[in-house]
Amino acid sequence: MTNAATIPARDDAGSVGAAPNSVDVRTDWTRAEIAALFDLPFTELLFRAAEVHRHHHRPDEVQLCTLLSIKTGGCPEDCGYCAQSVKAHSGVEATKLMEVQAVLQSAAQARDAGSKRFCMGAAWRNPKDRDMPAIIAMVQGVRAMGMETCMTLGMLSEAQAAQLAKAGLDYYNHNIDTSPERYGEIISTRSFDERIDTLAQVRKAGINVCSGGIVGMGETRGDRVGFIHALATLERHPESVPVNALVPIKGTVLGDMLADTPLAKIDDIEFVRTVAAARITMPRSMVRLSAGRESMSETAQALCFLAGANSIFTGDRLLTAANAGDDADAALFARLGLKPMEAEEPMRADKAAACGR
Numbered sequence: 043m044t045n046a047a048t049i050p051a052r053d054d055a056g057s058v059g060a061a062p063n064s065v066d067v068r069t070d071w072t073r074a075e076i077a078a079l080f081d082l083p084f085t086e087l088l089f090r091a092a093e094v095h096r097h098h099h100r101p102d103e104v105q106l107c108t109l110l111s112i113k114t115g116g117c118p119e120d121c122g123y124c125a126q127s128v129k130a131h132s133g134v135e136a137t138k139l140m141e142v143q144a145v146l147q148s149a150a151q152a153r154d155a156g157s158k159r160f161c162m163g164a165a166w167r168n169p170k171d172r173d174m175p176a177i178i179a180m181v182q183g184v185r186a187m188g189m190e191t192c193m194t195l196g197m198l199s200e201a202q203a204a205q206l207a208k209a210g211l212d213y214y215n216h217n218i219d220t221s222p223e224r225y226g227e228i229i230s231t232r233s234f235d236e237r238i239d240t241l242a243q244v245r246k247a248g249i250n251v252c253s254g255g256i257v258g259m260g261e262t263r264g265d266r267v268g269f270i271h272a273l274a275t276l277e278r279h280p281e282s283v284p285v286n287a288l289v290p291i292k293g294t295v296l297g298d299m300l301a302d303t304p305l306a307k308i309d310d311i312e313f314v315r316t317v318a319a320a321r322i323t324m325p326r327s328m329v330r331l332s333a334g335r336e337s338m339s340e341t342a343q344a345l346c347f348l349a350g351a352n353s354i355f356t357g358d359r360l361l362t363a364a365n366a367g368d369d370a371d372a373a374l375f376a377r378l379g380l381k382p383m384e385a386e387e388p389m390r391a392d393k394a395a396a397c398g399r
């Protein structure tokens with residue numbers, strides 16, 4: 043393998059953060075290089091990922107984020123993993139868009155519980171223009187509380203992306219979910235390229251990009267390589283990369299498929315390998331250990347943190363699925379000696395300085 047990461051030593055003062063364009067941030071990764079990372083002995087892969095991680099981030103800090111479903115269910119898309127698709131028989135009821143005040147109340151609770159980032163998700167193929175004033179008020183209100191804002195609303199038009207940027211939205215989440223070649227087996231109502239187009243709109247509008255995917259959908263290792271490759275070769279790495287473990291939900295295509303074939307569930311070591319590959323190939327990005335922690339052991343989560351994951355969703359609910367819960371996380375942090383992250387995220391800070399936001 044050509045050496046993946048030229049890993050500079052951490053300086054003596056223990057400070058983290060290299061120059062924004064340091065040589066170890068590459069966007070020319072080949073699939074062969076990423077496959078070679080996955081093939082490393084686990085101990086070697088973890089060592090390399092941990093080295094990259096501590097060079098760019100504080101290894102004892104993990105950012106706490108809160109998710110809120112601002113519009114649940116009834117989504118016209120057919121994502122095979124999702125309880126909110128109209129095609130799923132998951133029992134999730136469709137709701138209207140929440141009132142702005144109710145969203146802000148929920149955000150205030152999250153802030154009081156120590157959250158630094160508030161992510162709002164809507165089960166839409168795309169927002170309607172008539173929804174935008176409420177969405178903008180939510181972004182402005184949450185930002186005024188001092189939290190980072192993230193929205194995930196489906197596809198965006200150029201004008202909508204510009205409106206969100208003007209409102210001060212920090213991040214837009216839009217996952218590529220899996221490799222380009224597997225995409226059509228998971229979702230038929232939109233294409234991988236449409237996903238990439240929306241990411242480009244978000245970038246162009248000057249909003250930080252949050253894009254990742256799901257591991258454990260019965261994919262091959264080659265798909266996991268292709269998924270990381272697609273993200274790590276974007277013109278600029280996403281500032282934020284959520285890595286979800288599939289939450290198998292009854293009534294969804296993938297949830298039911300996995301229920302019938304329990305051996306299809308991804309093993310923890312392979313999940314950790316995926317986190318490590320994300321960390322090594324996208325050294326300055328936030329790597330978010332997202333859905334699926336509820337059914338993960340503390341040991342597996344500890345390995346994910348060692349492999350470079352530095353953000354989690356707190357609270358006992360994700361969008362519709364159960365999450366680990368604050369008490370379990372407080373106990374986990376105490377056991378592992380981890381602290382909630384207070385500082386600005388490295389890539390976002392660079393960008394804010396560069397564009398004066």
Ligand code: SAM
Pocket residue numbers: 123124125163164165166167194195196215216217219254255256286287288289290291333334361
């Ligand atoms: N509708 C918007 C969209 O698809 O972009 C936003 C909401 S969607 C629920 C956000 C992401 O959550 C999906 O792209 C997927 O990666 C993740 N997700 C959804 N259901 C999941 C599940 N059952 N297990 C793991 N991740 C899931």
Ligand code: DTB
Pocket residue numbers: 109125161163194215217254255284285286289332333360361362363364
């Ligand atoms: C992401 O990648 N994971 C979060 C967030 N982005 C929006 C969502 C996880 C959803 C898990 C399934 C559910 O709660 O329905």
Ligand code: SF4
Pocket residue numbers: 117118119120121124125126127128164165166167196
């Ligand atoms: Fe709709 Fe998003 Fe769920 Fe797909 S993942 S069905 S787009 S809410």
